[in-house]
Amino acid sequence: MEQQLRVLITVAERQNFSRAAEELHMTQPAVSQYIKSLEQTLGCKLLERSNKFVRLNKAGEIVYHHGKEILGLYEHMQNLVHDLMHTPSGHLTIGASYTYGEYVLPHVIARLRELYPLITPTITIHNSRVISAQVATRELDVGIVESEYAGDKLEMEPFADDRMYMIVSPDHRLAHQKEVSREELAEETWIVREEGSGTREAAEKMFRDLQIVPRKRMEFGSTQIIKESVEAGLGISLISFWAIRKERKLGTLSTLNLAGTPVMRKFSLVTQSHSFHTKALELFLELLRKQKSLPEEG
Structure with a gap:
């Protein structure tokens, strides 16, 4: 069958x-x-x-x-049996949220390929909700997400820190202020990610915690589009450190200071509950767990 x-x-x-x-x-x-x-x-x-x-x-x-x-179960069974007899190899399906998948994961995959060239990864990038759902249905072996939600079939393991900054164009009126106020931020146009995104979840939590009620919002489905839009002066946003490292060094984006920021969150591993892991998956998880924190700010 x-x-x-x-x-x-x-x-x-x-x-x-x-x-x-x-x-x-x-x-x-x-x-x-x-x-x-x-x-x-x-x-x-x-x-x-x-x-x-x-x-x-x-x-x-x-x-x-x-x-x-x-x-998915059949392939998983084959991989487990294969691991008993051979060196680490085989197919590994990895899902990641946009922030981690686009800005961090490529470096992890490069290291994986360097150490274990017989492991063949396939990468899926989507928002945290979709990645978690695909792990639950075994379409993916592992997910890396920003969300704190885990379904009944899933285990979630926080493994790395992330800092999130409010960003503006260098030409924005708030860019050179030593500290901004909540009232000023509420008057700005906020550019946020779509529902289901971990970045959107973090922004909504920040609004609640800091009691900021944005009067104007725009919703975009990509971190890259948000960065370009902020740089063009369309509004402000909350974005991960990983996603803005290059722009900060180049001076094309500026960060704002407010008590309670940067916003801290965790990247988490999502795997099937009560499931055997292939050798390829174990080695990949081991690489990820070694990445405990962010590099120092420059």
Whole structure:
């Protein structure tokens, strides 16, 4: 059934038998036969077909989502058995929130590849909520998030510190003040991340803790877009130290001073609860745990 599920999942994601066959290195009749065999085994149709599309019906959606989890478990089992007999190797699926994934993770992956060249990582970057959900369904082996939320199936382990700064354009009226007031900050346009983002979560917590009620907001889905927008003078934002290191050195972004800032938070590892870890995953986690704190400010 493993191959039948793999074929169904590929057809559902490509929405086309020909493209699925090409990706699976099979003939189109073979793909059709696998689907037919799976439908016979389960006793129901799984796909709706026309000349223009192929898509899952309700039963197909159930099989698709559970099938992805089953294949994840199957691959995990294979990796565990392989680890008993061989040096660290194999596939490792890693998810990370935008801040960590775009500004820190590449350096960790470079070190991983240097030490263990037979481990092949695949990286997914999304907001913290999505990454946690994909770990829960075994689409990812591990997640690195900024959120403090963990579901029933997950274990969350804080492993590294982060400092978050309020940033403005160097030409902004507040840029050269020794300290700003809450009232001044409330009058500014705040550029925030989307719901589900750990950075958005940190900003909302700061607003509550410091009793700042922004009168104007804009919501963007990328840290890079937020940095560019702040630099262009569109507003102010709260951003991780990691994301603004280069801009601070170049002088293209300035940070504001207010009692209670910078805002401190933790990056956390998210893994499946009560799950065996492959050797590749253990080695990756070990690399991450060595990174306990931020470098000193320059």
